[in-house]
Amino acid sequence: PPGWTGVFLSMLSFLFFTDMGIYWIHRGLHHKLFYKRFHKPHHLWKIATPFASHAFHPVDGFMQSLPYHIYPFLFPLHKVTYLGLYIFVNVWTISIHDGDYRVPRLLRHVINGSAHHTDHHLYFDYNYGQYFTLWDKIGGSYKSPTAFEGKGPHDYLRKLRE
Numbered sequence: 001p002p003g004w005t006g007v008f009l010s011m012l013s014f015l016f017f018t019d020m021g022i023y024w025i026h027r028g029l030h031h032k033l034f035y036k037r038f039h040k041p042h043h044l045w046k047i048a049t050p051f052a053s054h055a056f057h058p059v060d061g062f063m064q065s066l067p068y069h070i071y072p073f074l075f076p077l078h079k080v081t082y083l084g085l086y087i088f089v090n091v092w093t094i095s096i097h098d099g100d101y102r103v104p105r106l107l108r109h110v111i112n113g114s115a116h117h118t119d120h121h122l123y124f125d126y127n128y129g130q131y132f133t134l135w136d137k138i139g140g141s142y143k144s145p146t147a148f149e150g151k152g153p154h155d156y157l158r159k160l161r162e
Helices: 004-029 035-044 050-054 058-074 080-094 116-122 134-139 154-162
Strands: none
Touching: 004 058, 004 080, 004 134, 035 058, 050 080, 058 080, 080 134
16 A cells, blocks of 8 residues: 555564564574574573674574565565664664563563563573564464563562562
8 A cells, every 4th residue: 555554564564574584584593503603692691681682693693684685675665664664673672682571561472572582592492583472472482481470580680689
């Protein structure tokens, strides 16, 4: 659809398409043939920090960037929308590594936020998605974050201080 409706729909489809691509690429990078060589530098932080958000081996960074660059070749996307989404992707990537677990309660099992990604760094085999939990649920790799149950790393630190 043309106009603002088309821009909005292209933004949504971009998020779902890239989330699917990132899920499968990220999951593949955890395979024993690739993990140590390409993805382990990102996992040096067991508790994710904003610094970890862009700490990638060049091959890892290239592979995970592919869905963002393939999308505009397959689907129409306005160039300003693409640039805006690029900024959003970078902010989102930092935010899922920042340890701020606040997500509206209704969306906790839909949005792949910082709590999900912290468990990904702790347990490795869960929560590979970028924005949503859909592909983790389809792929059998979804794990409800321990932080939502009061058993996350920040909860343990708080108990140690008491």
